[in-house]
Amino acid sequence: MSNVFIAFQSNEDSRPIIEAILADNPHAVAVHSPGLIKIDAPDELRIKRETIEEIIGRRYNLQELQVSLVTLSGYIDEDDDQFTLSWNH
Numbered sequence: 001m002s003n004v005f006i007a008f009q010s011n012e013d014s015r016p017i018i019e020a021i022l023a024d025n026p027h028a029v030a031v032h033s034p035g036l037i038k039i040d041a042p043d044e045l046r047i048k049r050e051t052i053e054e055i056i057g058r059r060y061n062l063q064e065l066q067v068s069l070v071t072l073s074g075y076i077d078e079d080d081d082q083f084t085l086s087w088n089h
Contacts, residue, residue, distance in 0.1 A: 004045050004074030004085040007038040014068035020051040036070060045074070047083040 006021070008014035014037065021039055022028055028041040039045065052060045062083050074085035 002087045003040045003042055004072075004087060005038055005040045006045060006047075006072040006085060007036055007070040008065075008068045009070060010035050010037050011068060014065075016052055016055040017047070017065050017068070020055055021045065021047055024048050024051050041085075043088065044084065044086040049081050 008018060010032070018030060018037055018039065022030060024047070025039075025041055025045055028039050028045060031038045031040065047062065047065065049060055049062050052062075062078065062080065065083070072085060074087055077084040077086070
């Protein structure tokens, strides 16, 4: 089992994204560093547009998350509704 991760700048734009990721991935762990929040998960991590929209109360384009994105690790599978990182290619 290998961990995937995604890291965001610690700012107001990324807070609802991080909240949504943790809500949808109960196995994920957030690690806070100065200016950075890294989320680790075994094997797979899903970011769902619908969950982010529920938190922020408006339509959300998943490509918006790249504004605060610092780095990530894993294979990427992305469409309009979901952004998935995994090691199961």
